[in-house]
Amino acid sequence: MKRRIRAPVPLPPSLPLSLAEAAIDADTRLRYRLIHDHLKKAIALGRVSPGLVLVEGPVAQIFGTSRVPVRKAFEMLHAGGLLHTFEGRGYLVAHPDGSVAEPLRAPLSEVTLGLDEAPVALALPSNSERIYHALEAAVSIGIAFGHFRIDESVAAEAFGVSRSTVREALNRLRDLGLIEKSAYSHWLAGPLTARAVAQDYELRMLLEPAALRASQPLLAHDVLTHAYAEIEGAIRDPDSIDADGLQRLETTLHVDCLQYAHNKKLLRTIGHAHMPLTVNHAFHNAFNLHPDVATLTEHRAILRHLLDNDVDAATAALGGHLRAAQERTLKRLKVLAVLPEPDLPKYMQRIA
Structure with missing residues (x-):
């Protein structure tokens, strides 16, 4: 084990x-x-x-x-x-x-x-899909250590692909809010601050319960039953859930259970505030960590309320879960702040 x-x-x-x-x-x-x-x-x-x-x-x-x-x-x-x-x-x-x-x-x-x-x-997807996860991992960890410029040419050479392929993958990271493009068309990442994390969670605490309420009538019972069984299995043996497994559980709750809301602008705004989810995935993956039971039990409570058709209790539980998740994420950010900077790929160039 x-x-x-x-x-x-x-x-x-x-x-x-x-x-x-x-x-x-x-x-x-x-x-x-x-x-x-x-x-x-x-x-x-x-x-x-x-x-x-x-x-x-x-x-x-x-x-x-x-x-x-x-x-x-x-x-x-x-x-x-x-x-x-x-x-x-x-x-x-x-x-x-x-x-x-x-x-x-x-x-x-x-x-x-x-x-x-x-x-x-x-x-199998395009080359941009193949390199996307490597870029995501590098950026998710790097932004906790400072401000970086991502060099398309160096990244293309490192991955053995064209600059347009790298650009396609970087655009996906921009959609997640992990990176941005400057007025001079430079790709910039970080720094990840406690304020930025808090702002993303504040946005999600306002919008995700509303999206869940709107989506709940269309959630299939068998899908919720399966999601609940998956959480139960994770609680029984959290050591069996790696970083990718935890990310799937998070996606089930924070993406799949909200996807039926009719207001697509609402869903896009929530998606742009998912940077903490990506950073948490990188944190768990880098240190080979497993989810804490508190996170899993919070997920289970929300799904239980949804199975009971109690949308008021489900949205309240989701709000409580997001508040607790914010606190956990900020603690992880403090842990990363005291660690030496990792060896990042050459395409991530520190900005003084």
Whole structure:
């Protein structure tokens, strides 16, 4: 079992992984996330028979990839309560209520995996998508240590892509509020201040409860049931939830549960205030941390109220969760402030 790091246990004196190395893993990370999302959707919608035995080799062939990302996707689905281990090889697909089903051994194909069509080598995204996660990781950590200019040319050379590809990825980071473009067309990142974090949370505390209230009548009960079961599994074993797993839980609550609000300007404004979510993901990823139980129980309370059709209690609980999350994020910012600056990629150039 992984060791959990909690305050006041001191954190490492420097980041354990060079952010430049993130680009090496970008393709693998995209693959296991895509496999996970394909299977999660199919299982949640009841397209996969409970008890179906999933093994790495055949699934890897279906998705046109190696076994490594399939293994990671299986581990994530297991952590979310969608798959169970058993005495045989592989994993069993869980019942909709999360219980263990009898093993069902059948040939694995696009049909038995509940896929609408063959994934065709995962339909991997553009080069900008492939480098996006590396850029996001570098910027999310870097802004906690100062003010930086991102050099498109140097980034293009580092990733072996065109400047337009880098620009496309940087535009996505700008949409998240992580970076901005100056009057001279320079990409600027940071510095991340306590004031900026507080302002983002203040905006979210005002707008997210309103978006949840507007979205609640259209939230499918089976989707909420699945989200609740996933949170329950995380609470039972928080050490099984890594940074990516926590980000998925956050996305379920703060994006998926709000997406049915009719006011799209409202949703875009909320999306522009999600910088703390991205920074928290980078923080957990850099130090291999797992979510604290308080965060998970707050999520569970909101989902429970939604399942009970008590929108007043759900929005009140969401507001309380955001206030507590703000306090936790500001504490993490203080921790980062006392650490030595990490080795950032050359395309991130400090501004004096």
